[in-house]
Amino acid sequence: MLEVKNLKKKFGNNIVLNGIDLKIEKGDRLAIIGPSGCGKSTLLRCLNMIERPTSGKVIFEGIDLTKKGIDMSKMRKKIGMVFQQFNLFPHLTVLENITLAPIKLKIMTKEEANKKAKELLDLIELEDKSDNYPEELSGGQKQRVAIVRSLIMNPDIILFDEPTSALDPEMTLEVLELIKNIADNGMTMVIVSHEMNFVRKCANKVIFIDDGKISFYGTAKEAFSNRDNERLKDFLLKTNK
Numbered sequence: 001m002l003e004v005k006n007l008k009k010k011f012g013n014n015i016v017l018n019g020i021d022l023k024i025e026k027g028d029r030l031a032i033i034g035p036s037g038c039g040k041s042t043l044l045r046c047l048n049m050i051e052r053p054t055s056g057k058v059i060f061e062g063i064d065l066t067k068k069g070i071d072m073s074k075m076r077k078k079i080g081m082v083f084q085q086f087n088l089f090p091h092l093t094v095l096e097n098i099t100l101a102p103i104k105l106k107i108m109t110k111e112e113a114n115k116k117a118k119e120l121l122d123l124i125e126l127e128d129k130s131d132n133y134p135e136e137l138s139g140g141q142k143q144r145v146a147i148v149r150s151l152i153m154n155p156d157i158i159l160f161d162e163p164t165s166a167l168d169p170e171m172t173l174e175v176l177e178l179i180k181n182i183a184d185n186g187m188t189m190v191i192v193s194h195e196m197n198f199v200r201k202c203a204n205k206v207i208f209i210d211d212g213k214i215s216f217y218g219t220a221k222e223a224f225s226n227r228d229n230e231r232l233k234d235f236l237l238k239t240n241k
Contacts, residue, residue, distance in 0.1 A: 081150065
């Protein structure tokens with residue numbers, strides 16, 4: 001479904017990612033973990049070309065997204081993205097935030113989009129908030145709306161960039177439960193997360209990035225029972241304190 005080949009990313013003289021190779025299959029729930037500043041979010045943003053790699057390839061459903069002339073607006077219909085800071089439009093209602101993209105991109109009529117949005121809001125128990133503005137929502141509610149905004153596009157894969165980093169513990173549990181439910185229904189997803197208990201329960205694959213390189217790639221069970229990779233072992237000990 002999605003393959004990364006020898007991906008490198010530099011900001012000036014700073015090498016952030018250095019030779020990343022990765023394959024994501026349909027139905028995978030891949031967690032990207034690692035210390036702050038190791039390149040986790042940069043890699044995620046390279047997967048849908050929000051950040052363009054310095055070199056290497058990102059191949060999605062047989063198409064190299066790094067090639068010139070690729071219509072990324074078309075590709076992003078299939079690659080959903082959920083950000084740390086929600087990125088909701090403050091001047092639009094919850095319903096309008098969710099339906100904006102499918103209507104603008106002519107994927108659905110306004111009536112179809114409104115119907116689907118209300119179904120999704122019902123699913124996340126926010127059907128009574130459809131006419132509210134983002135400032136009237138809690139952080140957890142905003143992030144659930146952001147996730148639904150991605151789901152309404154019916155993507156093939158969703159990328160989550162630290163979706164709970166701006167939330168308190170109670171709201172974090174709400175959002176993680178929603179993401180796990182989506183995963184259990186078969187959605188392919190890539191998650192950058194510092195919530196190791198969630199990674200353990202939800203991910204079927206884990207990569208550990210250290211100093212811009214993949215230091216470990218395996219199943220969640222292998223990651224958490226690791227005895228050989230000292231850097232990963234040290235990282236997990238610190239995050240579990």
